[in-house]
Amino acid sequence: MAEELETLLINKKEYYENCPGCKMDRKKEAQTGLPIKGLITVWVVILSAVLPISSLFPYLYFMIRDFHIAKREEDISTYAGYVGAAYMLGRALTSVFWGAVADRYGRRPVIIFGTFVVVIFNTLFGLSANFWMAVITRLLLGLLNGLIGPIRAYAAEIFRPEYQALGMSTISSAWGIGLIIGPALGGFLAQPAEKYPAVFSKDSIFGRFPYFLPSLCISVFSLVVGIASFWMPESLHNHDSRMPPQSSYKALEAASDTKEGNESTPTQSLLKNWPLMSSIIIYCIFALHDMAYSEIFSLWAVTPRKFGGLSYSTVDVGEVLSISGCGLLFFQLTLYPLVEKYVGPIAIARVAGVLSIPLLACYPYIAMLSGTALTVAINFASLLKNALSISIITGLFILQNKAVDQRQRAAANGLAMTSMSFFKAIGPAGGGLLFSWAQKRLDASILPGSQVVFFVLNVIEAIGVLLTFKPFLVETQKT
Numbered sequence: 490m491a492e493e494l495e496t497l498l499i500n501k502k503e504y505y506e507n508c509p510g511c512k513m514d515r516k517k518e519a520q521t522g523l524p525i526k527g528l529i530t531v532w533v534v535i536l537s538a539v540l541p542i543s544s545l546f547p548y549l550y551f552m553i554r555d556f557h558i559a560k561r562e563e564d565i566s567t568y569a570g571y572v573g574a575a576y577m578l579g580r581a582l583t584s585v586f587w588g589a590v591a592d593r594y595g596r597r598p599v600i601i602f603g604t605f606v607v608v609i610f611n612t613l614f615g616l617s618a619n620f621w622m623a624v625i626t627r628l629l630l631g632l633l634n635g636l637i638g639p640i641r642a643y644a645a646e647i648f649r650p651e652y653q654a655l656g657m658s659t660i661s662s663a664w665g666i667g668l669i670i671g672p673a674l675g676g677f678l679a680q681p682a683e684k685y686p687a688v689f690s691k692d693s694i695f696g697r698f699p700y701f702l703p704s705l706c707i708s709v710f711s712l713v714v715g716i717a718s719f720w721m722p723e724s725l726h727n728h729d730s731r732m733p734p735q736s737s738y739k740a741l742e743a744a745s746d747t748k749e750g751n752e753s754t755p756t757q758s759l760l761k762n763w764p765l766m767s768s769i770i771i772y773c774i775f776a777l778h779d780m781a782y783s784e785i786f787s788l789w790a791v792t793p794r795k796f797g798g799l800s801y802s803t804v805d806v807g808e809v810l811s812i813s814g815c816g817l818l819f820f821q822l823t824l825y826p827l828v829e830k831y832v833g834p835i836a837i838a839r840v841a842g843v844l845s846i847p848l849l850a851c852y853p854y855i856a857m858l859s860g861t862a863l864t865v866a867i868n869f870a871s872l873l874k875n876a877l878s879i880s881i882i883t884g885l886f887i888l889q890n891k892a893v894d895q896r897q898r899a900a901a902n903g904l905a906m907t908s909m910s911f912f913k914a915i916g917p918a919g920g921g922l923l924f925s926w927a928q929k930r931l932d933a934s935i936l937p938g939s940q941v942v943f944f945v946l947n948v949i950e951a952i953g954v955l956l957t958f959k960p961f962l963v964e965t966q967k968t
Contacts, residue, residue, distance in 0.1 A: 509595070509723035516722070517649050524652055530721060531644045531656060532663045537604055537714040538636050539667025540707045541611045542576060545700075546672050546787035547806040548679035549573065552700050558620040563796070563928040566788050568620060570921015573784050574914045575624045579631025581910030587635020588642075588906075595725045596643040597718065603636030604715030608708045610634075615704025631910075638906045645890070646724040661886050662821040665879035668779075669814035671707070672787060676807020678703040684804060759901055765892035767962045769905045772885040773912040774953040775842075778946060779878050780916030781923075782849075785942055786871070788924050789852070796928045797856055797938040799867070809871050816872040817879060825880060834884030835957060835964060841877040841884075842954035846947045848874055853940045881953075888964060 545552070549569045559565045591599040610630040617623040641660055648656040681689040682696035689695045695702050759765060790806045792798025799805075829837055848870060855866045893901045923942055931938045956962060 508726050511726065513647060513722055513724045517647070520649055524648055527644075527647045528656070528659050531640060531659050533714050534600060534604070534636065534640045534718065535660055535663035536667045536670075537607060537707075537711040538634065538640070539664055540671040540674070540710070541607055541614075541630060541704075542671060543668050543783050544671035544675040544703055544707060545614075546573065546783055547676035547791070547803045547810070548700055548703070549784075550788055550791045551680070551803065552617075552623070553620065555699070556620045556623075562793075563925055566792075566921045566924040566928070568921070569788060570784060570918040570924075572620070572623050572627060573780075573917025573921065575627035576631040577780070577910050577914035577917070579628045580634070580637075581631075581907055581914055583632050583635055584638055584907040584910055585904070588638040590635070591639035591642065592725070595723050595727075596639045596646075597721050597723045599639045600636045600643070600721065601715055601718045603634045603639075604711050604718060606630065606633040607711040608715060611704050611711070612708045615701035615708075616698050617700075641906075643724055647722075661879070661883040662818070665821060665875070665882070666814060666818055668783065669810050669817055669875060672783070673807045673810040673814055674706060675703045676803040676805070676810060678706060679803045759893065759904055762892060764963045765889060765901055767956075768885050768888040768892060769908055771838075771953055771956045771962060772882070772889065772905060773908050774949065774956065775878070775881050775885065776909045777912040777916045777919075778949045778953065779882070780913040781920035781949070782874070782878070782946055784917040784920040785924055785946070788921070789856075789939060789942070790867075792924075792928070794856075797853065797931065799856055799863070809868055812868050813871045813875045817875050820876045821879060821883075825883065829884070829887075834887045835962070838881045838884040839954060839957050841880040842950055842957070845874060845877045845950050846954075848877070849943045849947050849950070852943050853938070856939065888962075891964070 549572060550565055553559060553565045553568045553572070554562075556568075559568055587599055587603075607630065610626050610633070614623060614626040614630065617626060644656040644660055679702070680699040681702050682691045682693065682699060689702075787806055789797075790799045790801040790809070791803065792800070794800045801809075825837075851870065855863065855870060858866055889901060889905055920942075923945060924939075927938055927940075927942045930941070933941075936944050
C-alpha cells in the first residue's frame with residue numbers, strides 16, 4: 490500500500506490549497522509568454538540591495554577628509570577602506586542566517602525587511618557626523634539586510650524551466666548595473682550645495698550633510714520597492730504533510746537526503762560538490778578583485794595628481810561611471826547572451842580575465858594624459874573593464890547554478906554569498922591600505938606609486954584565471 494501511494498505521489502503532483510508555494514507552482518504551469526512582471530520584480534529588488542554597496546565610493550575620499558580623522562592626506566584611503574569594508578563584513582556574518590529565516594518563514598518577509606533596513610540605515614549613513622557613525626551604520630546595514638540570497642532563491646522558484654536562465658541573467662545584470670549606477674549617483678549628487686548652489690543652500694540639511702542626498706535618493710527608491718514587495722507572491726511551501734516544507738539550507742549537511750520529485754537518488758552535500766565549491770572559490774577571488782578595483786578606481790580618480798591620481802571631482806567620476814553603466818547594460822542584454830551561447834561561460838571568464846590584465850597595467854599611464862585624451866582613454870578603459878568583470882561574474886554564477894539541482898539552489902546561493910561577502914569585505918579594506926601605502930612610495934625604483942596598486946590587482950586576476958582550468962575547476966556535465 491505504501492509503495493502504491495508513493496507511486497501515485499510521484500506520478501501525480503499534489504497541491505495544497507492554502508500553500509503559497511503550491512499556488513506559485515499552479516501559476517507557473519498556467520503561465521504563457523515572457524514573465525515580464527517576475528523579471529521586473531527581481532530586477533528592482535536586486536537593484537535596491539546593490540545601490541547602497543558602492544554608491545559611496547566616489548565621495549568616500551572627501552567624506553573621510555571632512556571627518557578629520559586622518560592625520561595625513563596619504564592616510565585617507567586607509568580609513569575609506571574600513572568604511573567600504575564594514576557593509577560586506579556585516580553581510581558575511583549573517584547571510585546564512587537570513588537564508589535560513591527565508592527557508593523557514595518565507596522569501597517575502599525577509600525581502601521586505603531587508604528593503605526597509607536599507608531605507609533606515611542608508612539614510613543614517615548619509616547623516617553621519619563622524620567616522621565611527623559611518624562605520625557602524627554600514628556594518629548594521631550589512632548585518633540586517635539579508636535579501637540577496639532569498640531573492641536569488643525566489644528567482645529560481647517563480648520562473649518556468651525555459652525561463653530559468655533568463656531569471657539568473659536578470660539577477661547578474663541587475664547586480665552589475667547597480668554597481669555602476671550606485672557610484673554614478675554618488676558622484677553626481679554628493680556635495681550638492683557646492684555643485685548646485687541655486688537649488689541647494691549651504692544652510693540647508695544638504696549643506697550641513699553634503700553626502701546625504703545620494704543616500705536619501707537610494708533610500709526613497711528602496712522605500713518604494715519595500716512597499717511594493719507587500720504584493721509579491723510567496724514561493725515557499727508551508728505544508729508538512731507528504732510534501733514537506735522546503736528547507737534548502739539543510740542541504741549543507743544533507744549528504745543522504747532524498748530528492749523530491751521523480752528521482753530517488755541521494756542528494757549530494759554542497760560541501761562535497763566540487764563543481765560547485767570550485768566555482769564558488771573562483772567567484773570569491775574575482776569578487777575580491779572587483780570590490781578592491783571599485784574602491785581603488787574611485788580613490789585613484791579623485792586623488793591629486795601629485796600622488797598619481799587624476800584630480801577628478803565627484804561629478805567627473807559620476808560621468809565616467811554613467812557611461813560605463815550605459816555601455817554595460819547594452820553589453821549584458823545583447824552581446825553577452827549571444828557570445829555565451831556559442832563559447833560557454835568558462836571560456837568567457839578565461840578570456841575576460843586575460844584581457845583585464847594588460848588593461849589594468851595601462852591605468853598608471855592613463856594618469857599621465859590630460860584633456861580630451863584622458864577623457865577618451867579613461868571612459869574606454871572603465872567601460873571595457875566593467876564589461877570584462879561582469880562577464881566573469883555572470884559566467885561563474887551560471888556555473889554555480891548548473892552545479893546543483895533546484896532544491897539545493899538557495900543553500901548554494903547562501904554559501905556563495907557568505908564566502909563572497911568575506912572576500913568583498915577584504916577588498917575595500919585591503920584596497921584602501923594598499924593605495925595609502927602606494928602614495929608613500931612615489932619615488933620607489935620598482936613599481937612606484939599607483940603602479941604597484943594595479944600590479945597587485947593583476948596578480949589577483951591572474952590567480953583567478955589560472956584556477957578556471959582543470960583540474961581545479963570542473964564543470965558539471967548535464968545528461
